[in-house]
Amino acid sequence: MPATETFTVPPRLVPSNRAAADFRPATLIGVRPETATMSTFRFAVPDWPGHAPGQHVMVRLTAADGYTAQRHYSLASTPGDAGYIELTVDHMPGGEVSGHLHTVAKPGDTVEIKGPLGGFFAWPGDRPALLLGGGSGVVPLMSMLRHHREARLRVPLRLVVSVRSPENLPYSGEFGAETTVIYTRTEGRLHAGHLRAALAETPTGGWEAYVCGGNGFTEHASRLLVAGGQPRDRVRVERFG
Numbered sequence: 001m002p003a004t005e006t007f008t009v010p011p012r013l014v015p016s017n018r019a020a021a022d023f024r025p026a027t028l029i030g031v032r033p034e035t036a037t038m039s040t041f042r043f044a045v046p047d048w049p050g051h052a053p054g055q056h057v058m059v060r061l062t063a064a065d066g067y068t069a070q071r072h073y074s075l076a077s078t079p080g081d082a083g084y085i086e087l088t089v090d091h092m093p094g095g096e097v098s099g100h101l102h103t104v105a106k107p108g109d110t111v112e113i114k115g116p117l118g119g120f121f122a123w124p125g126d127r128p129a130l131l132l133g134g135g136s137g138v139v140p141l142m143s144m145l146r147h148h149r150e151a152r153l154r155v156p157l158r159l160v161v162s163v164r165s166p167e168n169l170p171y172s173g174e175f176g177a178e179t180t181v182i183y184t185r186t187e188g189r190l191h192a193g194h195l196r197a198a199l200a201e202t203p204t205g206g207w208e209a210y211v212c213g214g215n216g217f218t219e220h221a222s223r224l225l226v227a228g229g230q231p232r233d234r235v236r237v238e239r240f241g
Contacts, residue, residue: 023060023112024048026085028105034170038136040076040088041101045113050079052122053143054210054238057085057115059097069096074140074212074238075116078147085113088170090136121238123147123210128156128203130230132190132221134213135163140238141212142171145178158198158207162190162217190217192224199228206231212238 026043033039060070077086091102123144131141138161148157159179163169211221218239
């Protein structure tokens, strides 16, 4: 059996903030449904130090008896949303934190967050970005897309989103000409043809590719990128599951 390749790249360094090492309170101020199982949770964090698109936070819940549960969630909001963060969370069967957010938490409740965390998947908007997201893997890429628009960046950005059906597509009202949506239930799995146009129009300096999703999606999408000519050391992967 041939060896399985794993696509990794050296970490990108982003400005650090010592406060990221500490948990801080975040107050839930709103919930916005995205799909039947995904919702965006908006939190007020007055002392939020700011973040780069692509970073994430750790959310911690503490029960009355001292029991804690914590999970990592990507930031969907932009750096320009000062004092607030948004997390789009999929309700996972049996998930302690996602279950609490979806079925128990209400505006006014407080959780603890640590962050921003992560540097290798961060995109500060300094180079052309080719983004590939599978399912909820689109969340950190949405932060990048929103930042690109909000900051009126001139560097090229392309987004490819793969979901089962229109009902599974979060942020459906926000995508524009820069986005290609693939519905796998009717179109089949992501294939080379879906990436051909973007790879053919490689901008000056080349794409920095960001791939996010489950293990199967990220490995498959990364191989398609490399087979299509994207340099292996410019494929950044964030996987979950």
